[in-house]
Amino acid sequence: MDIKQIGVVGVGQMGGGIAHVNALAGLSVVIADVSSQIVEKGMAAIARNLDRQVAKGTVTAAARDAALARITPAVGLDQLVACDLAIEAVVENVEVKIGVFRELDRLLAPEAILASNTSAISITKLAGATSRPDRFIGMHFMNPVPVMQLVEVVRGLATSDETFRSVEQLAKSLGKVPVEVNDSPGFVSNRVLMPMINEAICAVHEGVGSAEAVDTVMKLGMNHPMGPLALADLIGLDTCLAILRVLHEGIGDPRYRPCPLLVKMVDAGWLGRKSGRGFFEYK
Numbered sequence: 211m212d213i214k215q216i217g218v219v220g221v222g223q224m225g226g227g228i229a230h231v232n233a234l235a236g237l238s239v240v241i242a243d244v245s246s247q248i249v250e251k252g253m254a255a256i257a258r259n260l261d262r263q264v265a266k267g268t269v270t271a272a273a274r275d276a277a278l279a280r281i282t283p284a285v286g287l288d289q290l291v292a293c294d295l296a297i298e299a300v301v302e303n304v305e306v307k308i309g310v311f312r313e314l315d316r317l318l319a320p321e322a323i324l325a326s327n328t329s330a331i332s333i334t335k336l337a338g339a340t341s342r343p344d345r346f347i348g349m350h351f352m353n354p355v356p357v358m359q360l361v362e363v364v365r366g367l368a369t370s371d372e373t374f375r376s377v378e379q380l381a382k383s384l385g386k387v388p389v390e391v392n393d394s395p396g397f398v399s400n401r402v403l404m405p406m407i408n409e410a411i412c413a414v415h416e417g418v419g420s421a422e423a424v425d426t427v428m429k430l431g432m433n434h435p436m437g438p439l440a441l442a443d444l445i446g447l448d449t450c451l452a453i454l455r456v457l458h459e460g461i462g463d464p465r466y467r468p469c470p471l472l473v474k475m476v477d478a479g480w481l482g483r484k485s486g487r488g489f490f491e492y493k
Contacts, residue, residue, distance in 0.1 A: 211294065211321065211323065211372065211373075211376040212294070213237070213294040213295050213323070213376060213380050214237060214238065214294055215237065215238045215239075215240070215292060215293045215294050215295075216229075216232045216237050216238070216239045216240070216293060216294070216295050216296075216297065217239075217240045217241075217242065217287075217290035217293035217295070217296035217297065217314075217318075218232070218239060218240070218241045218242070218296075218297050218299060219242050219243070219287065219290070219296060219297070219298045219299060219300060219310055219314070220242075220243060220298065220299035220300040220301075221241050221242070221243045221248060221249055221251070221252025221253070221255075221283075222252065222299065223255075223353060223354070223484070224299045224327055224351060224353060224355060225241065225243075225252065225297075225299035225300075225327075226241075226252045226253075226255050226256050226259075227259075227351065227353070227354055227355025227356055228297055228299055228327065228351055228355055229241045229252075229256060229281055230256050230259055230260065230277070230355065230356050231355055231356055231384045231385070231386075232384065233256075233277040233278070233280040233281050234260075234269065234273065234277045234356075235383055235384045235385070236280070237280065238280050238282070239280055239281045239282065240281075240282045240284050240289050240290050240293060241253070241281055241282070241283055241284065242283075242284040242285065242286060242287055242289065242290060243285070244285070244286070245285060246285050249283045249284070249285060250283070252283075253281070253283050256278070256281065257278060259354075259356060260274040260277060260278065261274065263356070287310075287313050287314060287317055288317065290314065290317060290318065291317050291318065291319075292319075293318060293322060294322055294323065295322065295323045295324075295325060295376075295377070295380070296314050296318060296322065296323075296324055296325065297325045297326075297327055297349055298310050298311065298314070298324070298325070298326045298327060298328075299327040302328065302329060302330070302331065302449055302452040302453065303452070304331050304335065304336070307326060307328065307331065307336055308336060308339040311324055311326075311336055311339055311340050311346075312339055312340065314340075315339075315340040315341055315342060320342065321345070322345070323345045323346070323347065323373055323376060323377065324337075324340060324342065324345065324346045324347075325346070325347050325348065325349040325377065326346075326347075326348050326349070327348075327349055327350060327351055328348065328350065329350065329396070329399075329400050329449065329452075329453050330395055330396045330397070330400050330452070330453040330456040330457060330460075331456060332366075332393055332395070332460070333346065333347065333348040333364045333365070333366035333369070333393045334366040334367040334368070334393050336366075337366045337367075337368060337369070343366060343367075343368035343369070344368050344369065344370040344373060345370065345373050346366055346368070346369060346373070347363065347364065347365065347366065347369050347373050347374065347377050348362065348363065348364025348365075348366070348393070348397070349361055349362075349363060349364075349377060349381070350362035350363075350364060350397060350399065351386075352399070353444065353445060359385070359386055359387045360386065360387055360389060360399075361381040361384075361386045361387070361388045361389070362388075362389055362391050362397050362398065362399055363377055363378055363381065363388045363389065363390050363391070364391050364392070364393055364397055365390065365391070365392050365393060366393050367393065374390070378390070394460075395456050395457045395459075395460030395461055396453060396456065396457045396460075400453050400457070401457065404450065404453050404454050404457060404466070405465055405466065406438055407438045407439075407441065407442045407450055408450075408454055408466070408468060408469050408472065410424050410425075410428070410437075410438040410439055410442075411439070411442070411469040411471050411472050411489075412469045412471070414439070414471060414489070415469050415470060415471035421439045421489040421490065424437065424438070424439055425437020425438065425439050425440055439488075439489040439490070440489070440490060442482065442488065442489065443482030443483050443488035443489055443490055443492075444482065444483055445482070446481050446482050446483075446484055447472060447475055447476050447480065447481045447482050447488050448476050448481050450472065451468055451472055451473065451476050454466055454467075454468040454472070455468060475488065475489075
């Protein structure tokens with residue numbers, strides 16, 4: 211399938227990044243959310259990120275302007291009707307995602323592909339809420355999307371080879387490296403990453419070391435570019451908690467049980483960078 215027009219549902223950090231890279235690659239993008247204020251905020255963030263690329267010399271001013279001109283902001287999902295592919299990037303909640311996909315399934319042409327940027331939720335379960343499970347797939351981009359090369363392309367139980375090939379080719383056209391994985395809680399990335407983040411949180415919770423100490427050990431001792439706690443703050447502690455709960459429920463292994471400190475911090479509204487405070491403070 212030749213994908214020319216993309217719809218992105220959700221204009222937060224991930225959705226905005228997905229729209230950014232698709233528009234920069236020359237595709238028409240409709241980006242949608244529930245209110246004009248959220249959409250305007252998302253568009254402003256895309257513009258700022260493109261400006262940063264211009265300042266660094268990785269994107270020309272003309273390319274930035276052309277990319278922004280390819281993005282159509284929308285409130286609600288009706289303007290996605292002509293999209294060849296719709297990518298969902300809303301909150302990591304299965305009921306919310308299913309509601310979005312039922313509406314997209316009703317609106318889009320039967321041959322259109324539906325994709326989820328979920329970090330951990332079953333692609334097969336989301337696909338089962340639609341009439342097109344063969345044209346449903348996971349496209350798990352990494353954060354920040356304009357910088358990170360990886361896209362986990364996640365096959366649901368019914369995902370067709372044609373759907374996989376179309377999405378794989380799209381990811382390559384964006385300058386990304388698509389990696390095929392099968393549907394399982396957390397896929398590959400978060401099944402490996404989240405236990406490490408959770409254990410780092412446990413080390414702080416149990417008084418083994420401060421957040422600064424834990425991150426310094428992992429950066430200098432293990433050559434990680436970013437410590438696991440700073441990374442958790444970047445991802446969002448609420449998102450980390452949601453992923454761990456999916457892993458714990460889906461796999462049933464106690465090693466995925468969220469650390470009590472993580473639960474407490476999310477309850478307090480300390481969500482990381484997006485709230486200004488997590489394991490570290492942000493201005």
